[in-house]
Amino acid sequence: MASKITANMAGCWFDSASGIYTGEAVIDEAIARGFDPQTECPEAGWADYEYYHELWTEAEEFLGSLAPDGYCIGSNENGDFGMWAVCKSCGEYTEEPQDDCEFCRAG
Ligand SMILES: [Zn+2]
Numbered sequence: 001m002a003s004k005i006t007a008n009m010a011g012c013w014f015d016s017a018s019g020i021y022t023g024e025a026v027i028d029e030a031i032a033r034g035f036d037p038q039t040e041c042p043e044a045g046w047a048d049y050e051y052y053h054e055l056w057t058e059a060e061e062f063l064g065s066l067a068p069d070g071y072c073i074g075s076n077e078n079g080d081f082g083m084w085a086v087c088k089s090c091g092e093y094t095e096e097p098q099d100d101c102e103f104c105r106a107g
Contacts, residue, residue, distance in 0.1 A: 003033050005066045005073075007097075009083055016079030021047055023056035026081060030059035033066060070097025 014025040024046040031037060037055055042048040049055060063073045072086045076093060085094050087101035094101050 005033070005063070005068065005083065007068050007071065010071060010085060012080040012082040014081040016075075016081075021045075022075075022079075022081050023047065023052060023059070026056055026063070027059040030062045033063065035059055035062040 013029070014022050016022070018025060027035075027037065027046045035058075037059070039049065039055075046052055046055065060074055067073045067083060070085060070088055071083050072091065072093075073083045075081050076084055085097045086092060087094050087098055087104060089100045089104045090107075092101050092103050
């Protein structure tokens with residue numbers, strides 16, 4: 001059973017300094033929460049896997065499916081990976097989860 005991700009986990013999980021290796025942390029985090037990569041981790045690490053980027057995306061989507069209402073999981077504009085508050089209407093990143101935002105209201 002997947003372990004729950006709660007709102008108090010919002011913020012940066014893996015900073016952008018990890019670069020291409022952020023995916024390895026993302027994949028490991030997803031596996032720890034019940035994601036099945038359907039393959040063995042290569043000896044040199046996930047970044048060595050032929051379909052690394054596809055797996056990274058799948059892992060990210062898996063984590064995203066566990067995010068509480070009003071949050072998304074992914075990379076922000078700085079390239080930091082984590083869980084971020086979003087506007088529930090348009091998905092724009094916001095300071096706090098909210099039902100609509102300046103973009104919605106402007107649009
Ligand atoms: Zn909005």
